[in-house]
Amino acid sequence: MKFPPIIQGGMGVAVSGWQLALSVSLRGQIGVVSGTAIDLVITRRLQLGDPGGHLRRALAAFPNPDIARYIADRYFIEGGKAPDQPFKSKPVIDHNPRRRAQELLVVSNFVEVFLAKEGHAGLVGINYLHKIQTPLMPSIYGAMLAGVDIIIIGAGIPLEVPNIIDHLVRHEPVEMKFPVRTAEGTRIEKLTFDPKLIFDETRPPAKRPFFFPIVSSVTLATLMVKKCEGGVDGLIIEGPTAGGHNAPPRGRPNLTEEGEPIYGPRDDIDLDAIGSHGLPFFLAGSYGSPDGLVRARAAGAAGIQVGTLFAFCEESGMRQDLKRDTIARCQAGTQRVFTDPIASPTGFPFKVLSIAGTASEADVYENRQRVCDLSYLREAFEKEDGTIGWRCSADVEEIYVSKRGKLEDTVGRKCLCNGLMANIGMGQFRKNTGEEVPLLTCGDGVSSILKVMKPGETSYSSSDVIDFLLNSSAS
Ligand SMILES: Cc1cc2nc3c(=O)[nH]c(=O)nc-3n(C[C@H](O)[C@H](O)[C@H](O)COP(=O)(O)O)c2cc1C
Numbered sequence: 347m348k349f350p351p352i353i354q355g356g357m358g359v360a361v362s363g364w365q366l367a368l369s370v371s372l373r374g375q376i377g378v379v380s381g382t383a384i385d386l387v388i389t390r391r392l393q394l395g396d397p398g399g400h401l402r403r404a405l406a407a408f409p410n411p412d413i414a415r416y417i418a419d420r421y422f423i424e425g426g427k428a429p430d431q432p433f434k435s436k437p438v439i440d441h442n443p444r445r446r447a448q449e450l451l452v453v454s455n456f457v458e459v460f461l462a463k464e465g466h467a468g469l470v471g472i473n474y475l476h477k478i479q480t481p482l483m484p485s486i487y488g489a490m491l492a493g494v495d496i497i498i499i500g501a502g503i504p505l506e507v508p509n510i511i512d513h514l515v516r517h518e519p520v521e522m523k524f525p526v527r528t529a530e531g532t533r534i535e536k537l538t539f540d541p542k543l544i545f546d547e548t549r550p551p552a553k554r555p556f557f558f559p560i561v562s563s564v565t566l567a568t569l570m571v572k573k574c575e576g577g578v579d580g581l582i583i584e585g586p587t588a589g590g591h592n593a594p595p596r597g598r599p600n601l602t603e604e605g606e607p608i609y610g611p612r613d614d615i616d617l618d619a620i621g622s623h624g625l626p627f628f629l630a631g632s633y634g635s636p637d638g639l640v641r642a643r644a645a646g647a648a649g650i651q652v653g654t655l656f657a658f659c660e661e662s663g664m665r666q667d668l669k670r671d672t673i674a675r676c677q678a679g680t681q682r683v684f685t686d687p688i689a690s691p692t693g694f695p696f697k698v699l700s701i702a703g704t705a706s707e708a709d710v711y712e713n714r715q716r717v718c719d720l721s722y723l724r725e726a727f728e729k730e731d732g733t734i735g736w737r738c739s740a741d742v743e744e745i746y747v748s749k750r751g752k753l754e755d756t757v758g759r760k761c762l763c764n765g766l767m768a769n770i771g772m773g774q775f776r777k778n779t780g781e782e783v784p785l786l787t788c789g790d791g792v793s794s795i796l797k798v799m800k801p802g803e804t805s806y807s808s809s810d811v812i813d814f815l816l817n818s819s820a821s
Contacts, residue, residue, distance in 0.1 A: 347556070348648075349469070349580065350375045351639060352815055353628050354808070355653030356473020356498055357590065358382030359766040363663035364400075364461035366656060369808040371468030378471040378498060379458045381485050382478060383722050383763065385447075388454040389436045390772040392418065395426030404457040404464075409491065410544055413449045432775050438721045439480040440736055441524065441537055448484045452544050455488030469495040471558070475591070476502025477692050478722050479524045483539035487514050490551035498582065500560030501591050501694060503569070508557050508576025517541050517550040528728040529750070535726070535734065560584050560630070562593035564619045571623045578625060582651050583615055585631030589653045589789035591694040592685065599687070606685045607695050621646040632791040639815055654789035655798055655811045662808075663770045668786060671701055673804060676793045683790050688758040691723040691739045696762070699786040705765050706785065715779050716742045720763035727751070760785055 352375040356362055359382050367377030388401065396402055402422070408414040421434065437447035455472065462470045472489045474482060476499050486497060490511070499507060510520045519540040525532045556579035561567045570578050586592045586609045596612040620627050629642040630651035642650045656662060658669045675681040682700040690696035700706045705714065718724070718741035727750055729735045737749035740759040747753050765785025767773055773782035798814045799806045 347579075347626075349626055349628075351643070351649030352376065352812060353471065353498075353582070353630075353649065353651040354378050354656045355589070355630065355651050356380045356471065357653050357657055357662070358473070358475070359763075360384070360387045360663040360770045360772075361657050362473070362653075363387075363770075364458050366659070366661040366663065366808060367462035367470055368464070368466075369661045370656070370812070371462065371470050372466055373809060373812045374468060375812055376469045376471055376496065377462055378473050378496075379462050381455055381458070381472045381474045381489060383720070383767070384458050384485070385439075385450045385454040385481065386436060386720060386722075386767065387770070387772065388417075388457055389421045389450070390433050390767070392421035393423050393427045393433055394772070395423055397426075400461055401457055404460045405453070407460055408453055408456055409549065413544065414453055416446075417450060417453055430775060432777070433772070435719065441480060441535065441726065441734055443480065443484075445543060448539065448543055451481050451484035452488035452491070455485045456492045459489045459492035459494045463493060471496035471498050473498045473500070475500060475692075476504045476507075477694075479522065480537060481722075482507075483510060483514075483520050483522060483537065486510065487539065487541055487544070487551070490514055490553075490555060493552055494555050496556045496558055496579075498558045498560060500582070500584065501692065503566065504559055505570065505574055507559075508574045508578065510576075511554060511557060512576045514541060515551055515554045517545075524726060526726040526728050526734055533728065556580060558582050558628075562586070562613075562615070563596070564616050567620055567623065571625065580625055580648070581620065581623070581627040583617070583620055583627055583629050583647075584651070585615070585629075586613060586685070586695075587790040588631035589657065589697055589787050589792075591690060591692065591696050594687075594695055601687065604684070605687065607687050617645040617647070632789060634789075634791065634794055634811075634815065635797070636815060636817075650815075652811070652815065654792050655795055655814075656808055657788055658792075658795050659798075659806055659808045659811055664786075665769060665771045665784070668701065668704075668769060668784060670804065672699065672786070672788070672792065673795060673799070675701075676796050679793075681792055683788060683792060685790075686758075686760075689760040689785075690762055691725075691759050697787050697789065699788045699792065701784070701786055704784045704786060705760055710783055711760065714761070714783065715776075716740065716761070717764075718742075718745070718761070719774070720761075720767070722763050 356378040358380040370377035626648035633650040634652035
């Protein structure tokens with residue numbers, strides 16, 4: 347299989363929504379939707395009145411109408427909810443999710459991929475974070491029911507995923523290991539999912555998607571290629587300048603005076619070793635330029651994965667005012683991206699774009715009342731009685747400590763779940779504290795967005811990004 351040279355990076359939460367992925371796939375490149383928290387996104391889009399009726403159209407296409415109808419009835423609000431009304435909650439996913447929670451996952455992933463694939467034959471991928479394990483299997487199944495072409499997974503070691511895809515394509519039950527933190531270390535438990543929950547009769551998805559893990563080292567790439575039962579179809583090699591989460595530096599962590607992780611020669615990736623696996627690979631992390639594409643190809647890559655340039659284009663799901671503000675900052679030369687080693691409850695470094703009024707600013711962060719109500723980044727821990735509990739280090743400190751967590755692990759943690767929902771205009775409204783504030787991420791090379799824009803313009807489209815990346819490289 348020969349893949350197009352540009353993968354539009356999967357960007358959570360819903361920054362790479364179906365509109366962006368659709369626009370990229372229509373241009374013959376690989377559009378990618380984000381599957382992270384997509385169940386939450388779909389329920390909130392329905393509560394905002396589903397402008398244009400797209401979600402309801404996709405729901406009507408879901409092969410089990412009873413399940414789709416239940417979701418529409420439960421969450422859709424004609425004309426949208428009032429701005430000072432909180433969004434209705436949806437079930438939180440743990441190791442024993444309720445049937446309705448699993449159905450919502452399957453349907454939401456179906457809907458997002460269905461809309462991105464509607465009306466064309468281009469390639470559409472879906473991106474997940476392996477760290478967020480509990481929703482993963484029903485999510486993959488839902489995406490497969492909509493005919494997703496590529497499953498892309500970063501932030502972890504998704505060794506079991508190809509095997510899971512193989513079982514799901516045969517409509518068979520699947521399982522996946524997950525770690526539970528104990529007082530002494532970690533114990534391993536199992537998550538399960540049975541597609542018969544959605545359809546009694548055997549109704550396999552139409553095709554098996556490709557699987558591309560995102561890796562940041564030769565060791566991990568080799569492990570994935572050699573140990574994945576079911577096989578890897580391509581690799582995305584992501585360096586530490588990419589937007590979103592980054593792999594931590596190898597060796598003992600050192601920080602700059604400002605507190606950013608220091609990456610060194612040990613973090614350089616030997617691309618010859620990557621190429622020796624004979625699989626197509628794509629380079630990510632500041633490759634979003636014509637020269638980046640030329641360099642990637644010269645190194646043997648099939649292409650590049652680009653996020654930051656697409657994050658601020660017209661079709662991305664990000665709030666318009668945040669795009670405008672960022673573009674203006676880049677024009678003024680005042681943009682600043684900080685690789686925060688502790689903000690994310692996952693423990694991975696996370697890039698944060700400084701913007702007034704968002705959680706990048708110390709005072710805004712301090713003023714936010716801690717709460718964990720979306721719960722995607724929780725970790726499982728062993729309770730005193732041996733049963734499994736869930737905790738997030740960005741939750742209220744006392745709650746985290748009462749769940750056998752260490753107080754020092756809560757310091758500087760930021761609620762990515764609520765912040766990322768606010769980035770796309772779906773921040774929760776709380777009666778006592780108002781609306782949740784955004785927390786923006788982007789790559790170190792954010793100022794490159796200026797190169798995509800035509801003189802005098804203040805916005806650009808995904809097509810402008812593709813023209814910029816491709817046309818100039820031909821000249
Ligand atoms: C706003 C934003 C959100 C992102 N979210 C995710 C994500 O949820 N999962 C993921 O694997 N990568 C995520 N990424 C990384 C992109 O998929 C892509 O690999 C990266 O942006 C490429 O490097 P660049 O930012 O220099 O273009 C995100 C990047 C950005 C800019």
